Amino acid sequence: MKFLTLLFLLFQSSWLLAQSPPQTSPKPNIILIMTDDQGWGQTGYYKHPVLKTPNLDAMAANGLRFDRFYAGAPVCSPTRASVLTGRANNRTGVPSHGHALRLQEKTIAHALKKAGYATGHFGKWHLNGLRGPGAPILDEDPYGPKGFGFETWMTVTNFFDLDPLMGSAQGVHQFKGDSSEIIVNQALSFIKKQKDAEKPFLAVIWDGSPHSPFEASEEDIAPFKDLDKNSQKHYAELVAFDRSIGVLRKTLRDLDIADNTMVWFCSDNGGLPKIKPTTVGNLRGNKGTVYEGGLRVPAILEWPAGIKPRITKYPSSTMDIFPTIADLLGLPQDNFLKPVDGESLKALFTKDLKRRENAIPFRYQTKGALVDNNYKLVASNVQKNAFALYDLATDPGETKDISKESTEQFQKMTAHYLKWYQSVEDSIAGKDYPGDFDPDSVPQPKFWTSDKRYQKRFEEWKKYPGFQKIYKETKRRDR
Numbered sequence: 001m002k003f004l005t006l007l008f009l010l011f012q013s014s015w016l017l018a019q020s021p022p023q024t025s026p027k028p029n030i031i032l033i034m035t036d037d038q039g040w041g042q043t044g045y046y047k048h049p050v051l052k053t054p055n056l057d058a059m060a061a062n063g064l065r066f067d068r069f070y071a072g073a074p075v076c077s078p079t080r081a082s083v084l085t086g087r088a089n090n091r092t093g094v095p096s097h098g099h100a101l102r103l104q105e106k107t108i109a110h111a112l113k114k115a116g117y118a119t120g121h122f123g124k125w126h127l128n129g130l131r132g133p134g135a136p137i138l139d140e141d142p143y144g145p146k147g148f149g150f151e152t153w154m155t156v157t158n159f160f161d162l163d164p165l166m167g168s169a170q171g172v173h174q175f176k177g178d179s180s181e182i183i184v185n186q187a188l189s190f191i192k193k194q195k196d197a198e199k200p201f202l203a204v205i206w207d208g209s210p211h212s213p214f215e216a217s218e219e220d221i222a223p224f225k226d227l228d229k230n231s232q233k234h235y236a237e238l239v240a241f242d243r244s245i246g247v248l249r250k251t252l253r254d255l256d257i258a259d260n261t262m263v264w265f266c267s268d269n270g271g272l273p274k275i276k277p278t279t280v281g282n283l284r285g286n287k288g289t290v291y292e293g294g295l296r297v298p299a300i301l302e303w304p305a306g307i308k309p310r311i312t313k314y315p316s317s318t319m320d321i322f323p324t325i326a327d328l329l330g331l332p333q334d335n336f337l338k339p340v341d342g343e344s345l346k347a348l349f350t351k352d353l354k355r356r357e358n359a360i361p362f363r364y365q366t367k368g369a370l371v372d373n374n375y376k377l378v379a380s381n382v383q384k385n386a387f388a389l390y391d392l393a394t395d396p397g398e399t400k401d402i403s404k405e406s407t408e409q410f411q412k413m414t415a416h417y418l419k420w421y422q423s424v425e426d427s428i429a430g431k432d433y434p435g436d437f438d439p440d441s442v443p444q445p446k447f448w449t450s451d452k453r454y455q456k457r458f459e460e461w462k463k464y465p466g467f468q469k470i471y472k473e474t475k476r477r478d479r
């Protein structure tokens with residue numbers, strides 16, 4: 001009798017378990033990876049003529065490959081600001097490289113920290129107003145990662161190469177070896193800690209490769225001996241970066257967390273003009289322009305638990321990253337400072353979408369662009385009203401201005417763009433922030449060699465071999 005009762009209870013409890021609603025799946029871990037100056041054409045999966053990227057190729061084959069993904073701007077810091085805020089760069093106080101992100105901005109790290117995530121930043125920052133080759137970020141810097149929601153960081157002000165000198169809350173660290181491998185290993189030790197603590201995490205890994213100065217190991221340079229010196233090393237940096245992606249993906253699998261970890265990869269702007277062979281495929285323009293070659297970048301989102309491998313041509317941008325993650329996690333809207341320029345891509349995870357309702361706007365220096373599905377409005381100078389219209393479906397190289405033929409589309413998009421431009425002007429004036437905004441409170445870009453907080457440390461930092469190199473080069477630029 002006792003045995004039968006036990007059997008009945010066992011049966012009943014397993015039946016109850018089967019009937020109970022499915023447990024909400026644990027929050028996905030999030031890793032945001034960004035290269036520095038990798039052009040749209042520079043991957044193996046786009047069949048680059050000399051570069052092989054077996055690890056990015058494997059990631060693309062196992063995730064959502066975005067074939068029309070745009071950096072928020074055609075240069076560095078502005079795109080970084082757009083990733084963190086979901087907003088166009090100019091709204092956030094970052095019109096060009098080396099500008100500081102305003103402290104009033106709300107970031108993805110703030111939001112995820114509130115949602116119970118551990119938050120870490122590893123590598124290049126370039127949002128604290130300091131120019132010149134990457135120096136360690138100081139713990140006292142209010143514009144460092146700490147000021148924008150990152151609890152853990154091992155970060156440099158700007159691009160960095162072999163044997164970097166990096167900064168954390170604990171001080172300065174001299175590393176030896178390739179920068180891509182170093183920051184992935186730093187991120188992995190943070191990730192392992194969170195796994196042990198059973199805490200979901202946001203790890204932002206912003207690589208310094210393949211930005212100049214081009215430095216790489218002889219072994220990585222070897223396959224490119226036929227190229228000019230700069231191109232050899234530039235491509236070798238991408239090889240080292242790709243290898244670090246392999247280490248990251250393998251370790252996530254070894255830790256048994258790969259399935260529910262979103263790994264989002266993209267570059268921060270289009271490819272460089274002087275590197276041979278081509279960095280942008282057959283697109284027009286390079287880094288610094290608002291043509292496709294300046295804005296379109298390789299991008300992949302790998303998340304086995306939530307996305308089946310697929311290629312999409314849906315136009316999307318770095319401004320969509322934060323809105324997508326907030327939507328996925330059901331985070332409240334007050335995590336954003338409005339207006340937000342990106343949109344959630346969550347629906348794209350399970351099915352392909354035909355048309356994007358919200359056009360993607362860009363503004364950089366005097367230039368502007370607006371991507372409305374296959375139509376692209378390009379302004380070589382917004383103030384001078386110098387606009388052109390291209391149909392990317394029939395003319396991916398942006399060779400033929402159709403503004404005279406497609407007048408209705410042209411007028412519609414120009415009006416849309418100018419209205420958006422005005423709202424950006426309001427953001428620049430600080431109208432998105434509660435209370436008064438003093439534009440003079442934001443530090444203006446300068447070289448770190450002329451910053452007093454840095455200068456007082458130079459005597460002590462001389463002991464680090466990595467310091468001599470960045471100091472000399474920064475001084476040379478800061479004349």
Ligand SMILES: [Ca+2]
Nearest residue numbers: 036037076268
């Ligand atoms: Ca860059």
